[in-house]
Amino acid sequence: MKLLAAAGPVIPEYAKHSVACVVHNHTFCWEWVTGNWAAVLWPALRQHIYLVLLAVSIGFALSMALALIAHRYRWFERPTILVTTFLYTIPSLALFELLVAPVGANLYAAEIALVSYTLLVLFRNILTGLRAVPGEVLDAADGMGMTRTQALLQVELPLALPAIIAGLRIAVVTTIALATIVYTIYDAGLGVPIHVALGEGPFKTELIAAGALTIGLAVLCDGALVLTQRALTPWLRARSQGG
Amino acid sequence: MHEFIEAFKFIGRNGAVPGEPNLPSLAHLALETLKVGAIGVGISLVIALPVGVWLGHRHRGSFLAINLGNVGRALPSIVVLAIGDAFLGLGLTVVEVALVILAVPPIITNAYYAIDSVDPDLVDAARGMGMREREVLARVELPLAVPGVFAGIRTAAVFVISTTTIASLAGFSGSLGDVIANETSYHFSGVLGAAICVALLAFAAEGALALLQHILTPRGVRAGGRKRAEPTLGGLGASAAAQA
Numbered sequence: 291m292k293l294l295a296a297a298g299p300v301i302p303e304y305a306k307h308s309v310a311c312v313v314h315n316h317t318f319c320w321e322w323v324t325g326n327w328a329a330v331l332w333p334a335l336r337q338h339i340y341l342v343l344l345a346v347s348i349g350f351a352l353s354m355a356l357a358l359i360a361h362r363y364r365w366f367e368r369p370t371i372l373v374t375t376f377l378y379t380i381p382s383l384a385l386f387e388l389l390v391a392p393v394g395a396n397l398y399a400a401e402i403a404l405v406s407y408t409l410l411v412l413f414r415n416i417l418t419g420l421r422a423v424p425g426e427v428l429d430a431a432d433g434m435g436m437t438r439t440q441a442l443l444q445v446e447l448p449l450a451l452p453a454i455i456a457g458l459r460i461a462v463v464t465t466i467a468l469a470t471i472v473y474t475i476y477d478a479g480l481g482v483p484i485h486v487a488l489g490e491g492p493f494k495t496e497l498i499a500a501g502a503l504t505i506g507l508a509v510l511c512d513g514a515l516v517l518t519q520r521a522l523t524p525w526l527r528a529r530s531q532g533g
Numbered sequence: 534m535h536e537f538i539e540a541f542k543f544i545g546r547n548g549a550v551p552g553e554p555n556l557p558s559l560a561h562l563a564l565e566t567l568k569v570g571a572i573g574v575g576i577s578l579v580i581a582l583p584v585g586v587w588l589g590h591r592h593r594g595s596f597l598a599i600n601l602g603n604v605g606r607a608l609p610s611i612v613v614l615a616i617g618d619a620f621l622g623l624g625l626t627v628v629e630v631a632l633v634i635l636a637v638p639p640i641i642t643n644a645y646y647a648i649d650s651v652d653p654d655l656v657d658a659a660r661g662m663g664m665r666e667r668e669v670l671a672r673v674e675l676p677l678a679v680p681g682v683f684a685g686i687r688t689a690a691v692f693v694i695s696t697t698t699i700a701s702l703a704g705f706s707g708s709l710g711d712v713i714a715n716e717t718s719y720h721f722s723g724v725l726g727a728a729i730c731v732a733l734l735a736f737a738a739e740g741a742l743a744l745l746q747h748i749l750t751p752r753g754v755r756a757g758g759r760k761r762a763e764p765t766l767g768g769l770g771a772s773a774a775a776q777a
Contacts, residue, residue, distance in 0.1 A: 381691070381695030382699070385732070391725055459603075466609075468609075487615070491619075497612070501615070505612070
């Protein structure tokens with residue numbers, strides 16, 4: 291009783307920073323974004339980038355290993371495509387929950403799900419890229435005295451780069467979109483402010499801000515990968531300029 | 534393992550939860566999910582197939598086809614649904630609009646690539662035989678493009694089932710996602726059971742479409758299908774469109 295009497299509002303200073311725009315839930319309030327950038331949006335964005343970076347890195351390493359095996363042993367392709375297609379078909383929300391039972395509602399479950407969605411695209415693109423290297427080019431590498439490893443590192447992988455990066459672009463953009471669902475099992479990423487905003491009314495400014503950050507991040511990463519590919523494959527530009 | 538056993542018991546009870554008499558049955562929710570998804574895919578097909586096929590036939594608009602696919606991948610379903618909810622309220626109509634926005638890009642992109650990449654010599658031969666444009670499209674290009682066109686439809690279908698369940702997170706009611714979004718009533722066993730049903734539903738849809746594709750593919754294309762290389766970059770990227 292004493293406590294109740296002494297207490298002010300349940301949440302102190304709850305409405306202190308609220309501006310009219312937020313109170314009336316107008317379409318978009320810049321004041322809210324600037325006021326909550328440091329506490330809400332930036333941490334969520336940082337976690338989102340971390341989730342995606344981790345998933346794509348692991349997915350890339352796994353797919354590269356699988357593709358190299360399938361490049362050498364042809365029979366390996368079909369089972370890998372089957373398993374990765376199977377994983378890819380499971381709807382995201384279901385896969386997250388299915389992983390909670392054996393793994394727990396944590397970062398591991400989130401990452402396993404995100405990684406499993408990158409495998410199909412990356413594996414297919416890396417393998418397609420490696421297989422598209424013309425036989426004559428490999429013969430030339432052989433004739434120059436290159437070992438198989440040298441030919442792979444210095445000839446096949448560089449020539450497969452456009453296909454590999456095309457796969458990476460799809461994987462990165464897809465994972466950025468998918469990571470918004472991670473919040474259902476693990477409290478991280480841009481899905482968190484989306485979830486909060488949905489619970490509050492829904493609160494439009496926060497939804498639009500978090501949505502725009504997600505899409506913006508995807509566009510930015512996609513552009514960065516396009517530039518990376520251009521920088522890494524100067525011969526393609528030379529060819530197209532030469533006609 | 535215990536959780537999975539409980540989840541299968543939940544499925545066996547058709548979604549009944551002791552002490553919660555007013556919950557809908559699992560079969561009802563599964564049918565609702567299928568209905569919402571089928572309407573979404575149906576509308577998307579009506580919009581996207583003619584556009585993709587026509588652009589592919591004319592070999593025009595590759596820029597549109599590629600970029601539409603990329604934009605489609607970058608749109609997270611939960612964002613589209615949440616914004617629809619915030620501005621219009623999340624009824625069936627808004628969910629269907631969201632489904633169509635997300636399902637149209639992969640269908641257009643794949644249909645475009647499938648028709649565009651039909652061997653030009655075959656098309657020339659068809660014209661040389663005196664076929665009209667419409668016949669070239671209906672009797673040569675479309676039959677040969679069935680696998681590619683279906684890659685897009687299958688992606689869209691799985692995508693739509695995935696998004697229909699996510700719609701429950703944004704406040705929509707009437708899909709298997711309702712169970713996943715309501716752990717308080719259903720407990721984790723129910724959530725897991727519903728997740729299993731959603732996955733099975735996606736496999737069933739994918740399987741049914743694969744069967745339909747097999748039936749519609751001309752025998753000659755089917756036989757040669759294995760020997761032919763996988764579609765490369767553009768088509769490949771498109772067929773593996775996002776599902777968030």
